[in-house]
Amino acid sequence: MIALVTGGAGGIGRGICARLVADGYTVIAADLSRSDVRDTEPQVLDVADPDSRRAAVARADELGGVDLLVNCAGALQDARITKLEPAVFRRLMEINLLGPLALTRLVAVGMAARGRGSIVNIASRAWLGTFGSTAYSTAKGGLVGATRSLALELGRCGITVNAVAPGFVDTPMTEGLPAEIRRRTLAAIPVGRAGTPEDVADAVAFLAGAGYVTGQVLVACGGRSIGDPYAV
Amino acid sequence: MTTSVAISVRGDGALADAVRSALLMTVPADTAAVIVPRVPEPAPLAELTDEHLAAEVGDALDAVLADVQAALPVARLVFVLPADPVMGISGGAAASAVTNAVLSMARTLAIELARDGTSVNVLAVGSTTALQAQLAALLGEGGRDITGQEVYLTGGTDLGRVHP
Numbered sequence: 102m103i104a105l106v107t108g109g110a111g112g113i114g115r116g117i118c119a120r121l122v123a124d125g126y127t128v129i130a131a132d133l134s135r136s137d138v139r140d141t142e143p144q145v146l147d148v149a150d151p152d153s154r155r156a157a158v159a160r161a162d163e164l165g166g167v168d169l170l171v172n173c174a175g176a177l178q179d180a181r182i183t184k185l186e187p188a189v190f191r192r193l194m195e196i197n198l199l200g201p202l203a204l205t206r207l208v209a210v211g212m213a214a215r216g217r218g219s220i221v222n223i224a225s226r227a228w229l230g231t232f233g234s235t236a237y238s239t240a241k242g243g244l245v246g247a248t249r250s251l252a253l254e255l256g257r258c259g260i261t262v263n264a265v266a267p268g269f270v271d272t273p274m275t276e277g278l279p280a281e282i283r284r285r286t287l288a289a290i291p292v293g294r295a296g297t298p299e300d301v302a303d304a305v306a307f308l309a310g311a312g313y314v315t316g317q318v319l320v321a322c323g324g325r326s327i328g329d330p331y332a333v
Numbered sequence: 334m335t336t337s338v339a340i341s342v343r344g345d346g347a348l349a350d351a352v353r354s355a356l357l358m359t360v361p362a363d364t365a366a367v368i369v370p371r372v373p374e375p376a377p378l379a380e381l382t383d384e385h386l387a388a389e390v391g392d393a394l395d396a397v398l399a400d401v402q403a404a405l406p407v408a409r410l411v412f413v414l415p416a417d418p419v420m421g422i423s424g425g426a427a428a429s430a431v432t433n434a435v436l437s438m439a440r441t442l443a444i445e446l447a448r449d450g451t452s453v454n455v456l457a458v459g460s461t462t463a464l465q466a467q468l469a470a471l472l473g474e475g476g477r478d479i480t481g482q483e484v485y486l487t488g489g490t491d492l493g494r495v496h497p
Contacts, residue, residue, distance in 0.1 A: 151383045182442060183405060190398050191391060198430060199386045206381050230440025230481070239394065242437020245497055246429035249421030254378060316421065317495075 108174035110136040112272025116298025148174040148200035166211040172201035197240035213258040226268040252316030261315040263308040268322025270296040291324030343400035344369040355465035361472040363408035373427040416457040443481030452480035459487035
């Protein structure tokens, strides 16, 4: 079984790659930089670049075709709505939404021909709304919406399409958070700790093998999304 | 003393004419903007080429951002979306991407703009018969403290489904 994981060199992506290797997948870890996860096939990928996307899928096809696509590559740049630059907004749409949809189109052809496949989109709890993050939230909401319609369209081709919406996860991206914001964030998480890449990988691994679950969003947030996210 | 307040309608979505008609009878309690995003026509995944996605999803969302930024500051912000792609529809991946992107934008703006006294809500429209009454409710005196809500004007066709 071949898994193509975008963002495979990032904090969450590395955790997903390692889990899928352990589960027996041949994992293509695709990212701007080379992934250091053991036993993966590294592949340079700029998810916002059409040629780069085609090259990554061609590589996977050489290995036998993609059975599992994990759209994990993403970018975050916060700005309040009045300060949000249109170019930044568009860039975040290209990386977080348009790129994943374009990759999905490329891999769905082979999946449909084989009559099986699984697509897992890494969305975000920000899909439910989050202060100061209009662009990121918008893009992740779009990804959730597409997940639902694609599940309806591709179900009879043997392809499931789901999303994982992680909450606060300890990664290099969140290391630089000011201590007070980190403290307040952790205080609002019912399980009392930050998530780990392995927590997200658990959700991905489940959805990857769950043939009767499709069009769903699995929120992996330590319960924050059912409590008051701003509780301190 | 009574002062007249303005409602602006922005966006060239298919529901824009219905929104304008509905607003003819509406007296807003405060400044208001209603945004009606352009939503892609249904198309199977195979037709969602890079160019199609850039134009139909990317450009459509750029336009929504521009409309929102042009409308601010405003006291009441309402997004009007077609209900079917919000809920999900086979062959509607691009339309669902746009409508659900706007749904999440509205959720974030509701949180972010609350401190400025701006309410932000979404009407997901299946039938336009209830549009006038719902817009009047959200833009009227009683709508001041309603924010971050999503109302499905579908006559119940969305019942029994998981909402996004």
